[in-house]
Amino acid sequence: MLSFTEENYLKSLFHLTVENSGPGETGTNELAMQLGVKPATANDMLKKLKEKKLVNYMKYSKSSLTPAGKKLAVTIVRKHRLWETFLFDKLGFTWDEVHEVAEQLEHIQSEKLIGKLDKFLNFPVHDPHGDVIPTAKGVMKTPSKNTLAEELPGHQCTLVAVKDNSTAFLQYVNKTGLSINKKIKVVSRELYDGQIEIEVDGKKNRISHRFAENIIVDCKICFERK
Amino acid sequence: MLSFTEENYLKSLFHLTVENSGPGETGTNELAMQLGVKPATANDMLKKLKEKKLVNYMKYSKSSLTPAGKKLAVTIVRKHRLWETFLFDKLGFTWDEVHEVAEQLEHIQSEKLIGKLDKFLNFPVHDPHGDVIPTAKGVMKTPSKNTLAEELPGHQCTLVAVKDNSTAFLQYVNKTGLSINKKIKVVSRELYDGQIEIEVDGKKNRISHRFAENIIVDCKICFERK
């Protein structure tokens, strides 16, 4: 049985390595930053998790999750996203409110609860942010992810996820008229600063490159979903 | 902000003092027993909670909740019972499974969550065990509580709550054909050992005095509810 803290470390490691399809490993400082903790603290925990065979750790080198660690991390991510879906779909929370509460709910220990919640929600595939919900067996369907910043003018795509879950960002997303599964048309892009002009529900808007980088879109599932 | 542990102490104090309408105060050993902790540990916490002005504590004497402590305790009880209702009504948990999971869920910190959950559940008045759910303002309607052991032969009443929430007890309750709001007719009682013959759904059953003492019934709301 893992403590809340240990679970949080596994989850952060998962986000920093597996999920963002980066180098597959992360440094102590980076991990500490993600968790809002001092590097010394993260270092201690890495050693502890190495003892439990959940993390590959070697002095002065990068760390990664072992298969066992990855499996546990995925179940935590699954719980987090199912709870977010519950809060959004059933309780009427807004997009930008769900994360904080789900951070707490994800640590509830009950296999049965998660199974029944999954069923109650009708086995959702995405959470309210568009992120994939792993199955009970730990399988994550990896969708083709492009950021809006990479889309070319003239293209039409669908918002499937956002990278940044901060309240400030999400509220800005809402203000721009965007939401999950919303169709976006790229009108033009500025070569100088990467600013993009988009069209949403027939309304045109100029967004910064930095903002666009945090919007994940999919052209394949574009017109299939409501 | 209280820790999980502090919340658990407040809740136990509430159950041992206010709710069971006992003497309104409880001893260190009794509290420790309830929490499954050693008296020394409970003693430390009582002093800590006294510092926070949530508990009335004096060396070598009984302890009780201050008004502030009582208020906090009631909100925890409210959360616990709302979650139990959710698990039972929406997720299809059985009567005897909900308590354990609700013990964890009750510590989630989000006023908004509880408000929305309350609404989602349609502002329930009782939890699956028949216990009263305090309102958002902390009001608990105290129902007229008699135990089945006190009912006289010939009387008809409705099961509104149980005193014992242990799995063993609840499963026995189920086996006897009883559940919340079930009509019970007292057929006869044995003067020698207090054994009672009851009729539930036309089926007769003999139950022990000890068992009957843990069944709370109400004759007033007898035939009003489904």
Place this chain on the structure above:
DNA sequence: TATTAAAGTTAGACTTCTCTAACAAATATT
């Protein structure tokens, strides 16, 4: 009332997670 039993308290220690401050290794820069 004197003694025993029960209830309550204290002191010191352990675990988990965190920190600061000093130090060591690896990487980047000139």
Place this chain on the structure above:
DNA sequence: AATATTTGTTAGAGAAGTCTAACTTTAATA
């Protein structure tokens, strides 16, 4: 390559919650 900067580690300490073991107070009883 020598130095500077970044990154990572260690040692020591503190807060929270728990324990054991020894001790004190209160209540029960003979």
